[in-house]
Amino acid sequence: MSAHRHPFLDQPGPLAFAHRGGTADGLENTLTAFRRAVDLGYRYLETDVHATSDGELVAFHDATLDRVTDARGAIAELPWREVRAARVAGREPVPLFHELLDAFPEARFNVDVKAAAAIEPLVRAIDRAGAWDRVCVGSFSQARVDRVRALAGERLATSLGVRGVAALRLLSFGGWLPAPAALNAAVCVQVPEFQSGVRVVDRRFLRAAHRRGLQVHVWTVNDRERMGMLLDLGVDGIMTDQIETLRAVLAERGAWPEG
Template sequence: MTSDSAVRPGRPAVRHPYLDHPGPLAFAHRGGSLGGPENSMAAFEQAVRLGYRYLETDVHTTADGVLVAFHDDRLDRVSDGTGSIAQLPWRVVSAARIGGREPVPTLEELLDAFPEARFNIDVKAPAAVRPLVDAVRRTHAWDRVCVSSFSERRLAGVRAAAGPRLATSAGPRDVVALKLRSLARGGLPLARGARRRAVCLQVPEFVAGGGDSGPRLVDAAFVETAHALGLQVHVWTVNEADRMRSLLDLGVDGIMTDHIDVLRDVLIERGAWF
């Protein structure tokens, strides 16, 4: 693990092995859109072939406790199956095909298939907390997993079960607190213990997440405030080259994208694809 004193220019010290990478982190959001439907093994394989070292996915748990890499709580939108994952046994979920052709992978299948990759995992349901920590433990993936969630309760559950060995992102309350602090230029305290709980903030560029129509969340002051507190800033989901360039100019530490070819090209042109 890189020492906290080894601060890269313009970036905070690396506080967890997961973040130890020489340039901005390029995340293939749900595997990206080049190689297959979202969260499919084919999509992740294409991202890795393209050179991606950071893969983003989501987890739910079946009725019989199998942890699957799937965004929605239901099969219906992206697969030929139907029903709530939490109410279906694995034998039914495993028969569904994403995009009509790709099986639903388990998280452990992904961790085993890409042993050199690092995974950003959004825990989507309370029932997935314990199986997620157990999967990380069984696969010895402590240094290559970061867990995020929109739920403070789920994040707290992950941290309680895993301890500080597992990297986590800040929850919504800490993001709001940091934004207020950045607006006040240091005049407001961050939520208690935020620096101890999280190693990064994973946020949309705009508050409402609705493109450039909402109030801006990520600006120079936000990034500077996060860095002063030792937190990296990762922005999702950015698919346009000009927006990628603007965010990188602000000093963000990572970008999540569906358009993995576009982000790769932007980083190559900046000499930042490693």
């Protein structure tokens, strides 16, 4: 059992994460997408958060509305009343993060903090919902992860930021350095299989993570063959856009959670 075991990770693995709820019909990060994933049996949902200009916390990946909605503009520069009017794929509203916590009370949420302005609203939303056991926070920015940890403490699960991942990779090759505080605070490491053409996830990396009590979750894996290879390698979780495919792969292995 992990030395850093947290209630967020108390489900039997390998863990299946619906990345942005899945990409069916282009409805990423919408209540419809997440509901579909939950109906398929997903217990772990991945999303992203930004704060509007008036401090409302939205579940949305991009910094702007342009790519996936019928509106335009930077979320950080728009009030909630304007973001609320946007429609993902011309159909679905942008949800507030607390709406997801309320709509899916049994689900766990893996949250990528996309901007510093989202940190305090996120911690408040988790606290108000009493959702400390079912949220894990990560970011490409180690500073953002560290700030979340400073505000929330050990009651919140966090994953490693870039600096922590780099340190873990060095340690996996037998290098030595003073262990960053992040390695002692995080409960998991969430990484791509490859970065800039260089393999990140291999047996050596997995051993280094597991020795430190860290689960390894790999994103974003949409190919059935790669899913199988990573599961054979021993990863602890996979994030995917293709939620039916991952469900089928795990079911074939007898690893899809029942109920």
